[in-house]
Amino acid sequence: MMLKRENFKMLGKLGVIVLGMFCFGYALVPIYKAICEMTGINVLALGDRQIPGATATLPANTQVDRSRTITVEFDANSRGPWHFKPAQNSVQVHPGELATVMYEFQNVQNRTMSAQAIPSYAPAQAGPHFNKLECFCFSQYTLAPGEKKQWPVAFVIDPKLSRDVKTITLSYTFFEVGGKTPAAPDTSKATGA
Secondary structure (H helix, E strand, C coil): CHHHHHHHHHHHHHHHHHHHHHHHHHHHHHHHHHHHHHHCCCHHHHHHCCCCCCCCCCCCCCCCCCCCCEEEEEEEEECCCEEEEECCCEEEECCCCEEEEEEEEEECCCCCEEEEEEEEEECHHHHHHEEEEECHHHCCEEECCCCEEEEEEEEEECCCCCCCCCEEEEEEEEEECCCCCCCCCCCHHHHCC
């Protein structure tokens, strides 16, 4: 009987310790906030408040190489009865700078189609340094007859790209997936064969 009573006492003590640790864990957040406010060491919280002399602007991107400019030209190729083109023919960017360009597409057929674009780069050495963050070429798309779409291409050119490269051409070939491909032109009639 004595052993049983000692076990219940021990269980009670352990229960109090567990409850104390649980309460202490919940109390840590307000305690931490109070200490940080008193000492001023919570730098992130200071930026959220209106402090005289504090700047609200974000720091500049130090990864951008402003000492050079690269012209990026955009090209669109398609095989089939649809319209596909970039919204602008070229942009000038600094290596490391984020840029976004839109491509326009219209299905001019009287049927639904699925298609996908494949990118290519010129010069070839630019390919590994042309980092697309968002691109319609990552997916296949299904478009209804007459449907128009605009898709973004967000990219960054790696500053490690050779300084010899002044112009990059990004070309997309847009083709139908899983549908009927238009027949090649009949050249026998034109040559008189």
